[in-house]
Amino acid sequence: MQALEKTQASETIDTRRLTGWSPKVLLRDxxxxxALLLLIVFFSLGTEHFLTPNNISNILTQITINLIxxxxxxxxxxxxxxxxxxxxMLAFCAVVGGTVLTIPDLPVFQAVALATLAAxxxxxxxxxxxxxxxxxxxxxxxxxxxxxxxxxxxxxLQVTDARTIYSFPPSFNAFGSQMIFGIxxxxxxxxxxxxxxxxxxxxxxxxxxxxxxxxNEEAVRLAGHSLMFYKxxxxxxxxxxxxxxxxxxxxxxxxxxxxxxxxxxxxxxxAVIIGGTSLNGGRGTVIGTLLGACITGVLANGLILFGxxxxxxxxxxxxxxxxxxxxDKYRERxxxx
Amino acid sequence: MINVETxxxxxxxxxxxxxxxxxxxxxxFGGTKALNGVSLSVQPGEVHGLIGENGAxxxxxIKVLCGIVRPDEGAINLSGRAYAPTTPREAKANGLQVVHQxxxxxxxxxxxxxxxxxxxPRNAFGVVKRQEMNxxxxxxxxxxxxxxxxxxxxxxxxxxxxxxxVEVARALMTQSRILILDEPTATLxxxxxxxxxxxxxxxxxxxxxIIFVSHHLDEVFRICxxxxxxxxxxxxxxxxxxxxxQDELVRAMVGRKxxxxxxxxxxxxxxxxxxxxxxxFRHPQSPHAxxxxxxxxxxxxxxxxxxxxxxxxxxxxxxxxAELPLSGxxxxxxxxxxxRSPREAINAGIGFVTEDRKEEGLILNMPIxxxxxLASLSDVSRAGILDSKAEIEVTQRLGAExxxxxxxxxxNAATLSxxxxxxxxxxxxxxxxxxxxxxxxxxxxxxVGAKAEIxxxxxxxxxxxxxxxxxxxxLPELMTLSDRIIVMSQHRVVGELSRPEFxxxxxxxxxxxxxxxxxxx
Numbered sequence: 001m002q003a004l005e006k007t008q009a010s011e012t013i014d015t016r017r018l019t020g021w022s023p024k025v026l027l028r029d030x031x032x033x034x035a036l037l038l039l040i041v042f043f044s045l046g047t048e049h050f051l052t053p054n055n056i057s058n059i060l061t062q063i064t065i066n067l068i069x070x071x072x073x074x075x076x077x078x079x080x081x082x083x084x085x086x087x088x089m090l091a092f093c094a095v096v097g098g099t100v101l102t103i104p105d106l107p108v109f110q111a112v113a114l115a116t117l118a119a120x121x122x123x124x125x126x127x128x129x130x131x132x133x134x135x136x137x138x139x140x141x142x143x144x145x146x147x148x149x150x151x152x153x154x155x156x157l158q159v160t161d162a163r164t165i166y167s168f169p170p171s172f173n174a175f176g177s178q179m180i181f182g183i184x185x186x187x188x189x190x191x192x193x194x195x196x197x198x199x200x201x202x203x204x205x206x207x208x209x210x211x212x213x214x215x216n217e218e219a220v221r222l223a224g225h226s227l228m229f230y231k232x233x234x235x236x237x238x239x240x241x242x243x244x245x246x247x248x249x250x251x252x253x254x255x256x257x258x259x260x261x262x263x264x265x266x267x268x269x270x271a272v273i274i275g276g277t278s279l280n281g282g283r284g285t286v287i288g289t290l291l292g293a294c295i296t297g298v299l300a301n302g303l304i305l306f307g308x309x310x311x312x313x314x315x316x317x318x319x320x321x322x323x324x325x326x327x328d329k330y331r332e333r334x335x336x337x
Numbered sequence: 338m339i340n341v342e343t344x345x346x347x348x349x350x351x352x353x354x355x356x357x358x359x360x361x362x363x364x365x366f367g368g369t370k371a372l373n374g375v376s377l378s379v380q381p382g383e384v385h386g387l388i389g390e391n392g393a394x395x396x397x398x399i400k401v402l403c404g405i406v407r408p409d410e411g412a413i414n415l416s417g418r419a420y421a422p423t424t425p426r427e428a429k430a431n432g433l434q435v436v437h438q439x440x441x442x443x444x445x446x447x448x449x450x451x452x453x454x455x456x457x458p459r460n461a462f463g464v465v466k467r468q469e470m471n472x473x474x475x476x477x478x479x480x481x482x483x484x485x486x487x488x489x490x491x492x493x494x495x496x497x498x499x500x501x502x503v504e505v506a507r508a509l510m511t512q513s514r515i516l517i518l519d520e521p522t523a524t525l526x527x528x529x530x531x532x533x534x535x536x537x538x539x540x541x542x543x544x545x546x547i548i549f550v551s552h553h554l555d556e557v558f559r560i561c562x563x564x565x566x567x568x569x570x571x572x573x574x575x576x577x578x579x580x581x582x583q584d585e586l587v588r589a590m591v592g593r594k595x596x597x598x599x600x601x602x603x604x605x606x607x608x609x610x611x612x613x614x615x616x617x618f619r620h621p622q623s624p625h626a627x628x629x630x631x632x633x634x635x636x637x638x639x640x641x642x643x644x645x646x647x648x649x650x651x652x653x654x655x656x657x658x659a660e661l662p663l664s665g666x667x668x669x670x671x672x673x674x675x676x677r678s679p680r681e682a683i684n685a686g687i688g689f690v691t692e693d694r695k696e697e698g699l700i701l702n703m704p705i706x707x708x709x710x711l712a713s714l715s716d717v718s719r720a721g722i723l724d725s726k727a728e729i730e731v732t733q734r735l736g737a738e739x740x741x742x743x744x745x746x747x748x749n750a751a752t753l754s755x756x757x758x759x760x761x762x763x764x765x766x767x768x769x770x771x772x773x774x775x776x777x778x779x780x781x782x783x784x785v786g787a788k789a790e791i792x793x794x795x796x797x798x799x800x801x802x803x804x805x806x807x808x809x810x811x812l813p814e815l816m817t818l819s820d821r822i823i824v825m826s827q828h829r830v831v832g833e834l835s836r837p838e839f840x841x842x843x844x845x846x847x848x849x850x851x852x853x854x855x856x857x858x
Contacts, residue, residue, distance in 0.1 A: 204718075204723060205715075205721050205722075205723060208714065209714075211703065212700050212703065215700045215703055216697075216700045219697055221659075221679060222657070222691060222697055223679075223711040223765065224679050224680035224682075282703075
């Protein structure tokens with residue numbers, strides 16, 4: 001009885017807790033945020049150029065694509081899946097979008113709109129296939145997306161005959177390097193995607209069931225929900241985000257090549273894991289993913305400013321990934337967070 | 338037989354020194370005192386019952402004894418020497434074996450490999466001597482009378498009851514002085530339980546001491562020489578079995594007088610209207626064309642009895658469309674229905690409380706409120722957006738109705754005791770206001786106090802006109818709850834009893850008869 005009364009008293013707090021924002025989750029995200037802050041302080045003190053507006057917008061630009069891919073990856077990992085195909089899909093989406101973008105005599109606005117549609121559409125189709133094949137035949141997504149990794153890369157090469165597409169409309173390219181108050185517009189787009197993903201995951205029935213599936217599929221199925229729908233949807237969302245990332249890539253670098261994006265899936269997975277999402281599914285937030293992407297970006301940039309070689313940087317990033325998982329393990333054991 | 342008597346006399350006497358002695362053992366996890374002064378003394382060749390409600394400290398005590406958890410305070414003596422194991426291996430080396438409640442078998446390895454996993458017979462090159470291992474495993478299984486399985490089968494092929502017995506066989510492989518059986522009968526039917534008791538008697542006669550943890554008091558009275566009751570981490574009671582009775586034990590466990598409603602006092606609440614009927618309903622595992630036919634009325638509680646493997650769980654799963662039925666007709670409130678997915682069954686008004694709460698019923702790492710609303714999310718959302726307030730209201734309303742003891746709607750379901758977890762599962766279905774509720778082993782792993790509460794709730798549901806179909810391996814439970822019991826054997830209905838005809842003997846007779854008929858075919 002006492003427990004019941006206590007519950008009613010703390011109702012106001014509870015409302016927020018239910019939606020994925022429990023103090024525990026908050027604490028976990030805060031911990032990752034703290035790590036990011038320490039990194040920033042460290043590099044600010046250690047190097048001259050780190051905290052300059054120029055460098056900051058540079059970092060933000062650099063992490064944008066990884067962040068967009070990682071947001072999609074968060075959906076997939078939350079249901080206990082993995083998507084190894086996003087790097088190849090990025091190339092495939094880019095060459096499809098790039099082909100549309102370079103159709104001669106098309107007004108710029110229409111060309112960009114159609115290209116976006118084509119790139120996102122390509123991502124949606126690939127993502128849908130990933131999800132549907134693994135859900136329908138009950139295959140591990142690791143295998144299915146490994147297949148898609150090859151299919152999409154091959155398709156990208158086939159479509160372009162291994163050539164690079166360039167000379168996009170100048171205004172499209174200008175958009176890619178546009179700034180608002182020193183913040184790259186493309187990063188703002190990524191932030192909007194993070195906000196939408198956060199809302200979907202923490203406030204909607206859809207998000208609730210993704211977490212549910214990641215934790216206990218059978219319980220969700222027996223409660224009358226179609227696993228197929230949610231699994232396919234998670235992969236399709238990841239695919240759509242790859243399409244958006246491909247457009248951002250083209251806007252920034254002014255090319256679409258069938259060999260771009262190699263290894264991007266691993267960077268996206270790293271951001272998600274550093275952000276505290278469990279590879280087993282069912283646990284994690286997209287805010288964590290945002291912080292995770294920032295950590296990898298800050299680390300890469302700061303280490304270069306320190307004068308470390310790219311090889312050293314890669315090794316240190318690897319150490320950080322492993323450290324993040326170890327810390328997570330202890331955090332779980334010590335605090336039950 | 339004579340041997341047994343002497344050992345028993347020894348156990349009752351004061352002359353023999355105890356093989357295991359615990360004095361004021363304490364253990365706290367954070368702020369929670371899991372053990373708060375446990376004292377216990379086990380004689381050689383004694384079957385020592387250890388009982389208590391869930392959360393009373395039994396599991397922690399076992400973990401202390403087998404070296405998984407180290408106590409904060411207190412003394413443990415094994416055969417007169419101080420005993421403080423730091424690893425399970427050390428506990429085993431000291432002759433202490435545990436058959437755990439949760440299964441520790443490796444599903445893809447063979448039965449023989451599982452039995453020998455700790456000391457596989459190897460030749461000089463480290464290659465496993467398969468022949469020797471299989472022969473040894475065969476002997477181990479024969480020793481406990483488990484002759485109907487092949488030692489080369491992978492464990493995943495075995496049913497839950499057989500797995501439990503394989504665990505027992507494995508524990509017996511090593512010479513042990515003390516064998517701890519943690520809820521060994523929870524998954525066994527009466528037939529296998531009998532088998533286990535024979536094994537226990539045999540071990541006792543060989544001087545092995547057995548600590549028998551159970552929720553079933555009748556079993557404790559049948560098999561134990563002495564019984565110790567834990568409550569809130571303390572020993573509250575320890576006495577030879579002959580000097581106590583069931584009422585006293587229950588009182589010691591719950592710490593209050595429990596009002597046990599007797600079966601005979603209950604009145605059937607069945608109404609004339611039909612809620613659910615099956616006509617020649619077959620699930621995919623059923624070998625018989627005639628399938629199962631039965632009728633369930635509104636407000637009626639229909640119990641399904643039968644041995645493990647008689648097709649009870651499969652029947653419920655097929656009705657709920659968890660597995661699609663093979664053939665036959667289903668009528669809900671007179672209208673023919675056929676479900677192609679659990680979703681369709683749920684929408685039509687069927688709720689299904691599964692046998693395995695942790696694997697299929699609950700999402701342990703998600704909030705209680707999220708579990709309660711899992712099957713009725715459309716009621717607590719608008720346009721796909723969740724209304725947390727509504728979720729909490731539903732949880733608090735049903736929580737109060739079901740007398741759920743919980744820290745708050747946002748606490749994870751994993752924080753609850755077994756009984757309260759089961760109440761969350763019930764709440765999940767009540768939130769949908771179903772017409773028919775299927776319950777598979779509704780009180781498995783639930784302590785005595787919570788059991789009585791769940792029984793009362795089930796009766797309440799029936800009063801409201803809900804039709805209930807209950808599968809249970811505990812016959813007293815079925816006889817307490819049901820208005821009518823059907824007995825299943827080999828996927829057929831072999832008997833039906835109305836309330837005045839209820840008796841354990843009759844139910845078992847039906848169940849075994851069906852079995853024997855099958856054997857003759």
